[in-house]
Amino acid sequence: MNLKYLIALLLMFFTLPLNADIVIKEAIAVTSTPKSKSGAIFMIIHNHSKDIDRLLSAKTTVSKMAQLHSSEREGDVMKMVHVKEGFEVPSHGHLNLEPGGKHIMLMGLLETLVKDSYFNLILEFENTGEIEVEVMYKGSAMSMKKKDHSHDH
Numbered sequence: 001m002n003l004k005y006l007i008a009l010l011l012m013f014f015t016l017p018l019n020a021d022i023v024i025k026e027a028i029a030v031t032s033t034p035k036s037k038s039g040a041i042f043m044i045i046h047n048h049s050k051d052i053d054r055l056l057s058a059k060t061t062v063s064k065m066a067q068l069h070s071s072e073r074e075g076d077v078m079k080m081v082h083v084k085e086g087f088e089v090p091s092h093g094h095l096n097l098e099p100g101g102k103h104i105m106l107m108g109l110l111e112t113l114v115k116d117s118y119f120n121l122i123l124e125f126e127n128t129g130e131i132e133v134e135v136m137y138k139g140s141a142m143s144m145k146k147k148d149h150s151h152d153h
Helices: 003-014 141-147
Strands: 022-031 038-047 053-059 063-074 077-082 087-089 093-097 102-109 118-125 129-140
Touching: 022 118, 038 053, 038 063, 038 129, 053 063, 087 093, 093 102
Parallel strands: 022 129
Antiparallel strands: 022 038, 038 093, 038 102, 053 087, 053 118, 063 077, 063 102, 118 129
């Protein structure tokens, strides 16, 4: 076997993520207005493990605080509630963090985010530990509504 090929295979093997059971997809952030001091993060968390995991917390340097929240209806009013116990990620399943449901709330943004820029977010899971994720800031909800062409995915 070619030595260069063998070395490349070994390097590839050792650079695979150790926590490949949890895969994060489509991590995006939005704010309500361009100058908002708060925002929300949405994503899909896939769990390829045979074991249930739990998202316990999130942290980032772009805000003073990041909390796990759930939107709940109380009569005619939607409220956001801090979910201290975290969110279950089912085995061989996924968890959707999405508008109007479970999400990560950014409070006390420390800078004005630039549309289509990225920032790092650290997610802490009960079993998997910490995973660092790149989150794309998609802009404010106001600017997104102006550009919405109402097509489904």
